[in-house]
Amino acid sequence: QVQLQETGPGLVEPSQTLSLSCTVSGGSITTNYYYWSWIRQPPGKGLEWMGAITYNGETYYSPSFESRTSISRDTSKNQFTLQLNSVTPEDTAVYYCATGPRSTIGLVRPTFSDFASWGQGTQVTVSS
Numbered sequence: 020q021v022q023l024q025e026t027g028p029g030l031v032e033p034s035q036t037l038s039l040s041c042t043v044s045g046g047s048i049t050t051n052y053y054y055w056s057w058i059r060q061p062p063g064k065g066l067e068w069m070g071a072i073t074y075n076g077e078t079y080y081s082p083s084f085e086s087r088t089s090i091s092r093d094t095s096k097n098q099f100t101l102q103l104n105s106v107t108p109e110d111t112a113v114y115y116c117a118t119g120p121r122s123t124i125g126l127v128r129p130t131f132s133d134f135a136s137w138g139q140g141t142q143v144t145v146s147s
Contacts, residue, residue, distance in 0.1 A: 023117065
């Protein structure tokens with residue numbers, strides 16, 4: 020069973036860059052046909068798929084986030100990372116990393132059941 024764990028700051032100031040890492044255990048991020056996503060849930064709203072990196076390093080982004088988001092990976096650490104630039108208070112949310120099949124790429128209204136495994140989520144608050 021693949022397990023994921025998000026790490027990062029709980030508080031970020033407006034206009035700064037949010038950086039979160041997801042460490043994977045029980046499986047490799049380079050295993051064929053695994054897709055590794057970042058999803059967030061703002062308070063009182065549904066899940067938002069932000070982007071993903073594939074088993075071979077390709078990246079996909081939601082149009083809503085593409086201009087200020089970057090996803091990368093460190094295969095030596097079995098980690099993948101989200102960077103979100105120029106954050107505002109509207110970026111306050113619980114951020115999750117998750118893995119799922121190709122069909123999870125670009126989901127407009129993702130649900131927990133769409134993905135095979137999730138991290139526990141990490142609360143990020145954007146405030147001065």
